[in-house]
Amino acid sequence: MKNTLKAEYIEIRRFLKVGKNQARNLKKILSGEPLVTPSLVSMTLDSDDVNLAKKLLADRGKWDDSSTVESFESKFAAWNSSKYALAFMAGRVALSACIYALGLRPGDEVIVPAYTCVVVPNAFKFASVKVVYSDIELDTYGLDINRIEARITSKTRAILLHHLYGLVCRDYQAIVDLAKHYNLKVIEDCAHSTGAEFRGQKVGNLGDVAFYSSEHSKIFTTIQGGIATTNNPELATKLEEYYQQVPYPKVGWLDKQLHNVILDFYKFKHPQRWWLGDIWDLRYGHKQLISTTLEETKGIRPKHYGQKMAAPLAAIGSNQLLKIDSYNDRRRKYAKRWDYWCEEHGYRKPTVIQDSIPVYLRYPILVEPEKKRNTTWAYKKLGVIPGVWFRTNIHPSQTVEGFPNADKAVECCINFPCLN
Template identity: 30%
Template sequence: MCKMVPVNEPLWNGNEKKYLCECIDTGWISSEGPFIKKFEKSMAEYIGRKYAIAVTNGTAALELAVIALELSEGDEVIMPSFTIISCAQSLVKAGVKPVLVDSELDTFNMKVEDIESKITKNTKAIMVVHIYGLPVDMDPVLEIAKKYNLKIIEDAAEMHGQTYKGKMCGSFGDISIFSFYPNKHITTGEGGMVLCNNEVLVRRCESLRNLCFIPGKRFVHKELGWNLRMTNIQAALGVAQLERINEFVTKKRWIGKTYHELLKDIDVIILPILKKDFAENIYLVFPIVLKDVCGKNAEEVMKELGQLEIGTRPFFLPMHKQPVFNKMGLFLNDELPNSEKLYEKGFYIPSGMAITIEQMQEVSNNLHKVLI
């Protein structure tokens, strides 16, 4: 039996070691080192934003975005049910009510056509979450936001290097965020970033990130913030990774197309779509959805693959099915069948940046064993 094929493994064969050694040699390991500003500036320029604020993780970035927009108790934000809990959590912790929409079965993204019917007098924003490799169809979202004077929080955590009609994802929101978790196209181990074009928002985020220290009176505080500072060591990794983003996107698209060829004869699965008219898939992960004719659910298939030393991950449990929110009395009457089906039928297979063709063939061989 072959060695375990992990669901993700990043690539560290660029300037990462060189920049890490520079941090150690100079003594700049904390959040005040020079790689912080370099990473923020490089990311802002790459995305096409005026400002970027590096933070500890994507969840922290979302929470900063919500607070910076001054969303508060009684406000409502429309968002997809099929996403990671960080999105809804950032709202609930601020006293904001998440209002959920279902997702498309082919792109996994929120059903844009359902947004307008969810708008009430309390709606203040739309949280757009790009899922797995293709962006949300942004033009109609932007039209709705303009029509009803709504803010857009853009969760581009999974979209490093992706574009919508030629414009970078992460550049559409009033405020946008990225994550640098190890499964992302750019990783700093853990890390996140907030981006915007508004100087008031960026100054607010910078203050909240740094315990709301008052300039010139470091240990005097007029409000409570957080310590969400990224370290210089993490930022050094980010700078090295960002230098190779185009290479990484190309590699991910090769992985996606290779899997399409290897798995196209398995009749009981639905493979991710290669592209929409507004974007080509960049495959954060390689997601697979089991057809109804398959006699197994995703959990069963993942268990069998695990026994064959193939790593997998389940799809998101939708927000309206999360026990923690149901105990709060949230989403008890929501019916979002696509999101529920994706969770029951969906999973993803190894597709990390460091994966080899031999590993992909091993994954394919074992998927054939399990599903044919």
């Protein structure tokens, strides 16, 4: 009885939400405001992805076909110029696989940017590896080479560097060189920068291991997903060992993932999402997935954590790979709009380091703190709603003290969309 009443209550709330949304849309129509703005998620989904998801939902006979996953992994490895690639259900799980492959043990230390998503330190916490934070630079929001050496101790085993917002880390080569000097391993966080290049090579290939994300806010999407790569055959063997230890998602979870392909397309990508999004939300909103759960923000390992990618999502991933270069080209072209805007209004552009090609998942800019706290100015003047990654320096969870550049980014960094 309680469950029935709860379900009815949720349905009523969803109908009320639709009513409020459409009332706002009517107000926009009357005032001449745009009904849609460029989205920050699932902008690489198209009708072909939706049709594929519907086909997969209608025919579940090959949901356990490992060859589909292997094909996706091979295609990603070839496209990324990596020798080995293994697909998981999240970038954070791919990071866990990297931690396992490197043989990091309880008590070991790893240096991590003090400006990251909580799921990154969580992966180390779940393996009982100690995270030592180091400050970032404000050119590309990557680790600052000038701050790292002081964080190295006798227990340090690895450095995690990230390529944030689609930019190539300013001190990329210098960090790799420093790690070699101290005989440390390098983990590359490429979750934001799949396809970015440095000296003619895609990011993720200078370090020992790398991980990528296909979560719906990233460069390409399988709704949730991640890939671990390496060019070292011994590390590849360890990645495979981890891979064999973790399960596939349950059928119900896969069903939700595929329905989210459809939901996300109509809510965030379709030109008429201002009303179609609500229609599809009424139909399938109860299947909506959350990328980072409340458990994870508190550092608690979720029950579904630690799974490898299954065939239906690998099929979506393979389809997305066919379009990734085209979408990254579009991002670079769109970013020029923000280059001009920065020049016109006196804001510093993010740094594109020499011999690099960014992909601009988002375009980060340091603005006045009040402009980050209230971004309505961007909607009124530019017709966009900017992202506010990150509201804390271990987003969206806690703040760690003593990192002035990370604090500055938290206070002032907004990020504009680069696809419309």
